[in-house]
Amino acid sequence: MNSTALLFMGPAALLVILFFFVPVVITLGLSLTDAATATGLSNWKWIGLDNYDQIARGSFTMLIIRNTIFYVLVTLAFNVVVGLGIALLSTHVEAKAGGFFRALWLLPRISPSAVYAIMWVWAAAAPPFGIMNDVLSPVGVAPRDWLNTDPWVIVILVNGFVGASLGMLVFTSAINSIPEDLFRAARVDGASAWQIVRRITLPLIRWPVLFVLVYQTMSLMASYEYILLTTNGGPGLYTTEVWSLWAFHTALSNYYGNLEFGLGAAMAAGLVVIGLVVSFTMLRLFRFDELVSDPRVEIT
């Protein structure tokens, strides 16, 4: 590599090596050790697959897997359906109004997660405080302390309203890149709004939909920030604990004070491997070759 390219790529490469490559290796390596606060970072030893064994035989493992699957599937459905709905509607109405609604849907994503969480926790609060009760009791839902009685509802809503904006943005730009003439032709041919959506828009944006499905599945599996900030896995023992949060709790933040890095790394390792495999598949599947044309100046 010549010196100019090295100069330009160097800093980025350094950060990537330090905080992506090395951590991947460490995650895998660490998962084979008993490193923990108890052993310190110097007195650990290799214990082979014991951590994985412990996870496999853990009494909460099945519960957490079930939680994770439930959380990912329901939130994913909310995200994609709502995101698609907002994209379709907001591109259907006046451009200005559409942009305004999309901006509102972006608010949760651009707000600090801690503040966004406050709003939901406060909205879900027990009577007489939370507004969810105010809104829902007229339609026959008994007032309750949502975070305790129905924590999953809150977890799904919190993540759903944030995550929907990703699909919304991707689908909106996909819809906007469909040539206007196709819609005009369809209208001239007598298609109704719904027929246009069903027969023209949806078939033409199936790749972006697939992209969002895959991408969102993976990021939901890995994400726990909003759960941490609302229910923190509770109430009680592991009611809303998902896999990634479990790893986080085990290795970085728990009430027992013994941070089990090795065990947590073993939990995270699965996610890292899934993340790498899915990302790699997406790279193959979506738009790589078209993006890497050769430079047109050959000197540096």
Added chain:
Amino acid sequence: MTGTTLPAPRAPFRPQTLIPYAVLVLATLPILVLYVWLTYSSFFPRIEGFRPVGPFTLENWRFLWDPGSVDQLRNKPAIIPLTINTFLFAISTSVVVVLISSMAGYALSRLPFPGRRMFLGGVLLLHSFPSVTLLIATFIVLRQLGLYDRLLGVILVKAAFELPFGVWIMKGFFDTVPWELEMAALVDGASRLRTWWRIVMPLVKPGLLALGILTFVQGWNEFILPFVFMPSGSQQTLSTFVRAILGEGRFVDYGLLTAVGLYYVAPVLVLFVVAQDQLMRVYAGGVKG
């Protein structure tokens, strides 16, 4: 008889054209209500559902001018240093990401070098890879580098996590700069480095600005990284501070909490209103690739 003398047909008003608006309004209402209500409840002593209890007050905001009198804030870092900390964290992350991304983005867009395709693939791969899964190992890396519990460490980690996005966005902006401009600069006697700085960088200013604002917002909002990697009080940011009040259980003072929350989110909202177009474009470009 010419067409213009015929009576003009009147388009009948069709109520169904309003249905999409109605659905959008209904769907968006929860978000709107949350934000309006956050603002609203920070100005009343107590609020039950939608009903304020007591008169309009600035009591909840006294953490700004008289933090000593707020029980919940005893033994907690003062708000102004926290704000400065948060700002420093956000602006440093932003500068680091913009600078490094525009260098790497330029190289990937414009420079021929061995392994370029591999690097491009790597950036795309990392772009979709959920970096939060690496937190445990990152913890070890920071400990080894002696950067644990230091602002610099968190800045580097945050910058690294935002980097694949930034590089990808900047590469996209550089791709739109005409090759001929660069060829002209080379013929005119500029080196590659000077061409980048004097000719190409000024042309991608909108991109630099958009990426800068976006990473600033991401840094300003960041919760997990300071929460995990900067545990000691003096180094906290607003996010960990809010979480600390929120995490104290159910008897928290929501008036105070919403006031602090609004204080924290306000700069982001202002930035969003001011730079909405740029942000939307970068967001869309980022997820689209």
Added chain:
Amino acid sequence: MRVVLQQLTKRFGAVTAVDALDLEIKSGEFVGLLGPSGCGKTTTLLMIAGIYRPTGGAIVFGDHRVEHLMPKDRGIGMVFQSYALYPHMTVAQNIGFPLAMRRGVAGDEITRRVREAAALVHVDGLLARKPAQLSGGQQQRVALARALVKRPDILLLDEPLSNLDARLRHEMRGEIKRLQKEVGITAIFVTHDQLEALTMADRVALMSDARLQAYATPKELYERPVNQFVAEFIGSPPMNFFAAELGRRNGSVLATAQGIEIELPPARAPRGDGQRQATVGIRPEHLAIVAPGAGHANGEIYVIEPMGREQIVDVQIGERRLRAIAPPGFSAPLGASVGLRAAVDQLHLFDPAGGERLA
């Protein structure tokens, strides 16, 4: 300064863009690289400029090989197809940029030379403007000033007129030609437009498929094309071609095809006896419409396209169509029988196999 290209070759992966190009450009000469898009002409120019590295061969400026030199060290000025004016700089900053990139050029000298260069191309009144505030023609002039300000030895122009409208194109054609002679600089330009090449260049290098097809003055290219490609590419409307049998009668050579019979003058007949087949080429302007039976061929009018100064007439002869030029006054109904007479001393004969010129 003279420029010599020796066996210059450029490959992009499996694609050969320029194949063993040999070309010599004399000092002070204005040479056009002409060819259809994708023929390798711009690649050649970019190799001369130093933007592309040759895969093989040599580039000589004066007496020195320059392949290893950076663009800035080659003593060249260049005008790009899009003009490539730096949008964030004023006209003065654009023109002064090449000087600002050099060490040891004082500020007031830059100002003076920028004025000088701007005056040369008549943009001295626009120095404070940004490129976006200029018309296409003005941008073109600024680009020329920027290319010339550092007093280069060689001026390179890539499709310099293609972004201008028809009227401006004509104006700038003359302007660039005058400027090149006035400055006396060796200049090379790339174009896909034969009219530009023929009107501006001292010599034209015609390329196709990465290879040099011909290198000659515009007059030679038009009057004595060395092969069928050159004959076809140069001239508008393009030359007519038809396959003919060659025979002898009374000592002279006779070219016959269905419905056509032409006796070739000795100067246009191929040497030797061997040739039995030939592709005959004749330009539309060398075909005259005459009464039926009075020319070398008979046919019917297929279509007439009035062009103002002249009319293009397509005549159907059996299964083939020949195009002729008629004066503006000519008029005939479609399908009318006419004769065609060729100016026999303007005929071109090519080898049907390789396309090489026979005579």
